[in-house]
Each structure stands twice: as C-alpha cells, then as structure tokens.
Amino acid sequence: MLFYVLRRTGAALATLAAASVVIFVFIHLIPGDPIYVLLGDEATPEQVEALRTRLGLDRSIVTQYFYWVGNVLQGDLGTSIFFQDPVTLIIRDGAETSILLACVTMVWIVLLGVPVGVLAATRHGTWIDQGLSGIAMLLASIPTFWVGLYLILIFAANLGWLPSSGYPSIFEEGGLSNLRYLLLPSLTLAAPNAALILRLTRASMLDVAKEDYVRTARSKGIRPQRVVIRHILRNALLAVVSAFGFTFAALISEAVVTETVFALPGIGRLVVQSILRRDYPVIQGVILVIVCLYLIINLLVDISYRYLDPRVELE
Amino acid sequence: MLTVRNLVVSGGKGASRVDIVSDVSFEIERRKVLGLVGESGSGKSITSLAVMGLLPHPQLWVRGGSIELDGADITEEPPYLRVERGHGGVSMIFQEPMTSLNPVVPIGDQIVEAVRVHDGSTGITARNRAQELLEMVRIPDARLQLTAYPHELSGGMRQRVMIAIALACRPQVLIADEPTTALDVTVQMQVLSLIRELCDTFDMGVLFITHDLGVVSELADSVSVMYGGKIVENGPVERLFNVPLHPYTSGLMNCVPDPSAGHRRFQTIPGQAPKPGEITKGCRFAPRCRHAQAVCTTDTPAKVVDGPLHSAQCHFPIARGAS
Numbered sequence: 001m002l003f004y005v006l007r008r009t010g011a012a013l014a015t016l017a018a019a020s021v022v023i024f025v026f027i028h029l030i031p032g033d034p035i036y037v038l039l040g041d042e043a044t045p046e047q048v049e050a051l052r053t054r055l056g057l058d059r060s061i062v063t064q065y066f067y068w069v070g071n072v073l074q075g076d077l078g079t080s081i082f083f084q085d086p087v088t089l090i091i092r093d094g095a096e097t098s099i100l101l102a103c104v105t106m107v108w109i110v111l112l113g114v115p116v117g118v119l120a121a122t123r124h125g126t127w128i129d130q131g132l133s134g135i136a137m138l139l140a141s142i143p144t145f146w147v148g149l150y151l152i153l154i155f156a157a158n159l160g161w162l163p164s165s166g167y168p169s170i171f172e173e174g175g176l177s178n179l180r181y182l183l184l185p186s187l188t189l190a191a192p193n194a195a196l197i198l199r200l201t202r203a204s205m206l207d208v209a210k211e212d213y214v215r216t217a218r219s220k221g222i223r224p225q226r227v228v229i230r231h232i233l234r235n236a237l238l239a240v241v242s243a244f245g246f247t248f249a250a251l252i253s254e255a256v257v258t259e260t261v262f263a264l265p266g267i268g269r270l271v272v273q274s275i276l277r278r279d280y281p282v283i284q285g286v287i288l289v290i291v292c293l294y295l296i297i298n299l300l301v302d303i304s305y306r307y308l309d310p311r312v313e314l315e
Numbered sequence: 316m317l318t319v320r321n322l323v324v325s326g327g328k329g330a331s332r333v334d335i336v337s338d339v340s341f342e343i344e345r346r347k348v349l350g351l352v353g354e355s356g357s358g359k360s361i362t363s364l365a366v367m368g369l370l371p372h373p374q375l376w377v378r379g380g381s382i383e384l385d386g387a388d389i390t391e392e393p394p395y396l397r398v399e400r401g402h403g404g405v406s407m408i409f410q411e412p413m414t415s416l417n418p419v420v421p422i423g424d425q426i427v428e429a430v431r432v433h434d435g436s437t438g439i440t441a442r443n444r445a446q447e448l449l450e451m452v453r454i455p456d457a458r459l460q461l462t463a464y465p466h467e468l469s470g471g472m473r474q475r476v477m478i479a480i481a482l483a484c485r486p487q488v489l490i491a492d493e494p495t496t497a498l499d500v501t502v503q504m505q506v507l508s509l510i511r512e513l514c515d516t517f518d519m520g521v522l523f524i525t526h527d528l529g530v531v532s533e534l535a536d537s538v539s540v541m542y543g544g545k546i547v548e549n550g551p552v553e554r555l556f557n558v559p560l561h562p563y564t565s566g567l568m569n570c571v572p573d574p575s576a577g578h579r580r581f582q583t584i585p586g587q588a589p590k591p592g593e594i595t596k597g598c599r600f601a602p603r604c605r606h607a608q609a610v611c612t613t614d615t616p617a618k619v620v621d622g623p624l625h626s627a628q629c630h631f632p633i634a635r636g637a638s
C-alpha cells in the first residue's frame with residue numbers, strides 16, 4: 001500500500017513536470033502582451049523596455065521557464081503582473097470560495113444524482129423513469145448561466161430567501177452562515193453534473209441488474225429493496241465513484257460561468273480575468289494548482305477503489 | 316411434492332408472442348433426482364427459472380399451467396414472497412459459477428444473507444451455520460474461507476459455494492442447471508457426487524438439468540427429454556435408456572461418447588433445434604427425424620406409453636418397430 005502510494009506519487013510528479021512545460025509554453029504563445037495591458041497604448045518604447053526588463057520578460061523563454069520552476073520548487077509562484085501581489089496569496093484568496101463551492105456542489109450532486117438515479121432505475125420503463133430521465137436530459141443541456149439567473153430571479157429577487165451575489169469568507173463576520181451565499185451558486189453548478197451522475201447511476205444500475213449474481217441474490221429470498229441496495233447499487237457505485245473524482249476536479253474549472261453570474265471571488269473567474277490581462281504568473285500558478293488537484297483526486301479515487309472493489313490490486 | 320402441470324412460458328407481445336416452453340409437466344419427489352435433458356436452446360433454463368419464480372419480467376411470463384409445491388400454488392411467486400407466505404422453497408444453482416456470486420461481497424456474507432432469511436438466526440449463530448454449510452460442501456478451511464471473495468476461489472469451489480447458498484435456503488427442491496458444464500472433468504465428478512449425496516442428507520428433490528445423457532444415466536432416477544420447448548419423452552432412467560421410444564432420445568444417446576471406441580467420436584443429430592415459435596404444426600422434431608413421414612408435419616403426435624411411467628410423443632415410436 002505504502003509502496004503503491006509512493007509509486008503513484010512519483011508518477012504524479014513526472015506528470016506535473018511535463019504539465020508545467022506545456023502550461024508555460026502555451027501561455028507564452030497566447031497573442032498579446034502584458035506590458036501594453038499595464039501601460040496602455042500611449043507608452044513610450046523606453047517605458048515598455050524598462051518594464052519588460054523589470055518583469056524578466058526580455059529573457060529567453062527557456063531561461064524564464066527555469067527561473068519560474070526554481071521559484072515554484074521553493075513554494076514561490078511569482079508575483080502577479082497586474083496586482084503586484086504574490087500569486088500564492090491571490091490563489092489562496094480564490095481557493096476558499098472555489099473549494100467550498102465545489103464541496104457544497106458535490107454534496108448536491110451525490111444527494112440528488114445517486115438516489116434519484118436509483119429511483120429511475122428501479123422504476124425502469126414507467127412514467128416516473130421517463131419523467132426523471134427527461135428532466136435530467138434538460139438540466140444537462142440548458143446553459144449554466146440560464147439556470148443561475150432563474151434561481152436568482154426566484155429565490156433572491158422574488159422570494160428574497162437567499163443572497164444573489166458575492167461571498168464573504170466564513171472566517172469573517174457571519175461565520176458558517178455565510179455558506180448561504182453559496183447555496184444558489186452550488187445548485188446552479190450542481191444541476192448539469194447531478195443530471196450526469198443521475199444518468200450514470202441509472203444506466204449502471206440497469207447494467208448490473210442483468211448480472212447473474214443479482215439473480216442469485218433474488219433466489220435467496222431476500223427482499224427486493226435489499227437486492228437493490230446491497231447487490232445492484234453496491235456494484236453500480238463502482239462506475240459512479242470514478243465519475244465523482246473527475247467531476248469534483250472539473251468543478252473547480254467549470255465554475256467560471258457560475259462565479260461570474262454570482263460575482264463570486266473564485267479561482268475560475270481569476271483565471272479568465274488573468275488571461276484577459278495576460279497576467280502570466282497568475283495563469284501559470286492557477287493551472288499548476290488545478291493540475292495538482294486533479295492528480296491528488298485521481299490518487300484518492302484509485303485508493304478508495306481498493307476498498308470498494310476487492311478485485312483491484314494496488315501493486 | 317413439486318408438481319409442474321402444463322406449464323407454458325411466453326415471450327413477446329401481441330402478434331410477435333411466442334411460446335418458449337409449451338405444455339411442460341413433471342413431478343419431483345423427495346430424495347429423487349429428475350434429469351431434464353435436451354440440446355441447448357430447448358427451454359431447460361427458462362423452465363427452471365419459471366419454477367423458481369424468477370422469470371425476467373416483462374419479457375417472459377407464465378401464460379398457462381401451474382407449479383405446486385406441497386399443495387401450495389407457487390406459480391409466478393418470487394422467492395421472497397414464498398418466504399413471507401411460508402411456502403416451501405426451491406433453490407437453484409446456475410451454469411456459470413464465475414458470474415453467479417457477487418464479486419464485491421465476501422462469500423461468508425453471501426451465505427449468511429440466505430441463512431438469516433430462512434433460519435431467522437443472526438450474528439454468530441448465522442455465521443456458524445454458514446461455516447457448517449461450507450464444510451458440508453467440502454470446502455477446506457471453511458472458517459478461513461468465509462472472508463474470501465469469489466475471485467479468490469476456483470470454479471469448482473465457487474460452484475460449491477453456490478450449493479452452500481442454495482442449501483442455506485433449506486429447499487424442498489434443488490434445481491441444478493448444468494452445474495458442471497463450466498468445470499473440468501475431475502471437478503465435475505466431485506460436484507455430481509456431492510449433489511447426489513446432499514439430495515439424501517437434506518431430504519430434498521433434485522431437478523438436474525444437462526445436455527449430457529451420460530451424466531443423467533449415473534445421477535438421475537428418472538428422465539424428461541425436452542425438445543423445442545416440449546417434453547417429448549419421460550420415464551425411469553433404466554426404461555428410457557433400454558427402450559427409448561422417441562427418435563430424438565435415441566439420437567441423443569448416440570451423442571454420448573463411447574469409451575470403448577478409444578477416441579471420442581460423437582454422432583450428432585444433423586440439423587439445428589428449432590427456435591421458439593418456428594414450428595407450430597405437427598412434430599417439432601420432424602425436420603431432423605429419420606423416421607418422419609407426411610403425417611409428422613401436419614398432426615401433433617399423441618402420447619404413446621410403455622408401462623405406467625414411461626411415455627413419449629411420437630407417431631412412430633422406435634420400440635414399436637419403426638426400426
């Protein structure tokens with residue numbers, strides 16, 4: 001087990017190294033120049049050259065890369081060209097919103113996607129199944145901003161139950177009750193993903209229901225609910241759990257639209273704005289953090305698999 | 316004890332409806348083994364699923380006939396309702412031991428699940444019973460094996476676990492649907508003698524399904540031969556083997572490998588078994604029958620008897636001199 005984790009971590013580090021090159025190269029290939037974003041069009045060539053030298057952008061891309069990697073290894077992701085603040089601090093501020101939003105969203109996805117998927121599968125072929133599958137199809141296909149705007153319209157504007165925008169940190173005044181700011185955004189973000197998990201759960205349950213061992217379970221005379229939960233769902237979850245992993249990781253980057261609609265200070269919005277500003281250090285830093293997150297979640301999913309499926313050997 | 320009368324199992328709706336099993340009747344008594352023999356596709360598994368109350372609805376259902384166990388009508392009654400209503404039990408072991416056990420649940424738990432339902436016991440009592448059952452099906456180190464997962468066992472061991480699960484349900488009748496087809500020869504013999512022995516120790520009847528008449532001759536007390544969803548001949552094992560009436564039965568007997576011939580040579584029946592609904596008139600075996608005559612394709616053959624227990628459905632039964 002320990003050996004497995006070490007080996008996987010080694011592989012993850014190699015992936016990370018490769019990813020860092022790709023990230024760096026592609027970001028510098030984006031047309032546009034941060035100098036003009038900062039100085040505007042009327043800057044004199046001397047001002048431009050001076051700033052370029054100060055930011056280290058006059059050096060070759062290879063030198064820049066190794067300079068960046070050297071700093072990253074020391075935990076320094078550089079300084080934002082736009083904000084003139086350390087990138088680590090900027091990411092940390094956005095990370096709280098993004099991670100909490102992803103977690104709350106994940107709770108919705110699991111709570112809505114799995115049980116409703118089970119319901120649809122056990123009512124396979126009836127109008128309940130058709131209705132639920134239809135709703136899922138709809139939720140998976142309507143745009144996120146549309147869902148978000150309607151939720152704001154209903155729950156914030158008309159009913160006034162929930163705030164429509166912003167998010168004060170849970171470490172500030174209000175504490176955990178500030179999580180209510182994330183309710184509508186998380187529902188918005190959960191809608192298409194819960195719909196996918198619902199359809200995956202349903203399809204997976206229907207597949208497993210055809211297995212011989214389900215027939216064996218029925219032949220034992222145990223009640224149908226127990227057959228569904230202990231034999232069908234238990235095996236169907238194997239496929240669903242791996243989807244949880246990449247859904248969670250994808251939420252961080254998928255959240256851009258949601259963060260924009262609800263004016264949340266999250267990482268998704270930070271990336272988009274930083275790309276518009278050609279703020280290379282921030283883009284590089286955020287993408288690096290997201291890649292790390294993907295790798296960690298992948299590892300966790302694989303390890304949890306070991307506990308869900310005894311046939312999987314972690315050697 | 317178990318009486319199946321005029322069972323008809325159908326699939327499809329409206330005009331596309333076909334009878335997969337038509338007019339099947341048989342009886343199974345305590346401590347007796349009935350062999351159900353026929354080529355693949357003749358409807359043996361569907362018949363046994365119907366007896367189990369486990370037909371895959373809504374694709375297949377019992378359209379006619381009845382299944383009675385100790386006087387109670389158990390037709391289309393799934394196993395959990397049989398438990399609830401206190402009706403007797405039928406257990407089944409399946410052809411494929413590789414896929415018939417839940418891959419993510421330890422085998423001990425899979426047996427305990429059945430013990431809890433049928434004995435009402437829980438906890439350590441149920442667990443001890445599970446161990447006892449594993450010992451009865453001769454699994455070495457039964458206590459240790461309780462925590463093993465199916466993929467850690469060989470095919471023969473898994474089939475023993477399946478038998479243990481079936482026995483945990485305290486069945487009056489055990490259905491074994493080609494239980495040894497997927498196993499190699501030595502293991503086959505062990506499993507067969509185990510089933511024969513358990514039939515007596517557990518005081519139950521056995522419906523043994525196979526396409527191999529050789530196995531039937533060693534194991535069964537009586538035989539029903541199935542063809543195209545119908546039972547074409549049935550009788551006590553020695554009568555049926557000595558004086559087969561139906562040309563299909565005698566054809567199957569020629570398929571049994573002859574050990575004295577030195578090499579394994581099968582004389583198979585030419586042609587293919589009909590698909591459900593393919594032949595609706597006359598005798599379903601007619602296209603492949605060497606004795607067929609015009610009347611065979613038009614009229615349903617009547618029952619011919621050879622003594623009180625042995626009968627067949629044929630216009631020109633062999634023992635009556637049709638060569």
Ligand SMILES: Nc1ncnc2c1ncn2[C@@H]1O[C@H](COP(=O)(O)OP(=O)(O)O)[C@@H](O)[C@H]1O
Nearest residue numbers: 326335354355356357358359360361362374591
């Ligand atoms: N779910 C089903 N729907 C329709 N036809 C089926 C279904 N399952 C089996 N059949 C048909 O029923 C016939 C008998 O099958 P089966 O009982 O499995 O035969 P056997 O066990 O004798 O080999 C086959 O022709 C098969 O194609």
Ligand code: SF4
Nearest residue numbers: 598601604611629630
């Ligand atoms: S009824 Fe005719 S076709 Fe059918 S088995 Fe007898 S002889 Fe052959």
Ligand SMILES: [Mg+2]
Nearest residue numbers: 359360492493
């Ligand atoms: Mg079969």
